[in-house]
Amino acid sequence: MRIDRDSIEEIVKTITQNKSRSLLTAFGVFWGILILVVLLSGGNGVRGMLLSNFEGFATNSGFTFTGATSIPYKGFKKGRSWDLTTDDMQNVRNNVPELAHVSAASAHWGTPPVYGEKKYSEGWLRGNEPEYQYIEDPNIIYGRPINEIDFRECRKVCVLGMGVYESFFTKGEDPCGKRIQVDGIYYTIVGVSDGQENINLLGMNRDAVTIPLSTLQRTYNEGKVVYYLAYTAKEGVKISDVEDKIRRVVAEHHVISPDDKEGIRQVNAEEMFEMLDTLFYGIEVLIWLVGMGTLLAGIIGVSNIMMVTVKERTVEIGIRRAIGAQPRDILQQIMAESILLTTVAGMTGIAFGVLVMNMVDTQIVDNMGNSYGYIATFGSVVSLTLVVIVLGAIAGLAPAMRAMAIKPVEAMHED
Secondary structure (H helix, E strand, C coil), X not given: CCCCHHHHHHHHHHHHCCHHHHHHHHHHHHHHHHHHHHHHHHHXXXXXXXXXXXXXXXXXXXEEEECCCCCCECCECCCCCCCEEHHHHHHHHHHCCCEEEEEEEEEECXXXXXXXXXXXXXXXXXXXXXXXXXXXXXXXXXXXXXXHHHHHCCCCEEEEEHHHHHHHCCCCCCCCCCEEEECCEEEEEEEEECCCCCCCCCCCHHHEEEEEHHHHHHHCCCCCEEXXXXXXXXXXXXXXXXXXXXXXXXXXXXXCXXXXXXXEEEEEHHHHHHHHHHHHHHHHHHHHHHHHHHHHHHHHHHHHHHHHHHHHCHHHHHHHHHCCCCHHHHHHHHHHHHHHHHHHHHHHHHHHHHHHHHHHHHHCECCCCCECCCCCCHHHHHHHHHXXXXXXXXXXXXXXXXXXXXXXXXXXXHC
């Protein structure tokens, strides 16, 4: 059978002879594919929403904190408290060559920042070492981040989080060069950060006033003490491969058992990202299983209706065979009808689903107005289209085989 204009018109006429039946059959496919598009789009959106919490954060990063020791070691009892220092940061840099960047951070709470007559009660003071920007992107929108000179000279400079900036200044105003006060000390603003609320280690980024770590240590007489170490691994190296080495370096400096995971606590951001990837892979598989189950119910309906159609057209098919139609012509005719019906219904479902989820995507945004991606990807739309076509062919296969088996003489008796 040649697929030409006459053939297409004949297929369309056959499908539309019983409009109600065809519409109800097509609705099953339409609904199944719509559900699948919505589930896939929703999964993409939830994934985007969760990953946005880590935007700008190095995926191959890790962190080391202090904790009360849980193992007696070299005459020290368990339960001992201790502090990380900038010496630990330098020791890790010197002794763990697999790391690309090593930094440290500290913080001070209790006194809100002040600008003129304005006070930001949620504000807090964070001390960063310059290299920290390679671990968590500060996303500077005005000015610059804390640099090496600021750190080395203990300069009284600061970078404002967006919450602090919005509280003190009007939108679009460049605050660089102006000064704010914290604990009676004035800091010159050198930048504004719009860093995401990634892994919340000390406090909310938007509420932070970031100053050089050395300045914070000197101002509050903290000596070399820091709250935690942060680091990223070189390309091809996993953080999990160097965690034990980092723990040993820190443990040796503070006379702590290198096996004491409670005394030296570590967070592996790389593993967290891998867990998210694994989680969403499982969710995507589940979505496909649920969606395909719904879609298959519609496809079975198409196959059943095509079987009924073949039964009703037994005489017509017998006459075609009697005047010379080949079995493959009958096969192509029935298969083409099934594929056209499922494809039209499926493409309508895809289009409607994409339209609905695009509307949803414009409504669910972050605080900067960016969408989370509640839309089906181009690849998934292409995959769904191919799935619909293939399932349409499968749905028509059994009816087509039954039609091929009809013999002209038997068809005449059916009449």
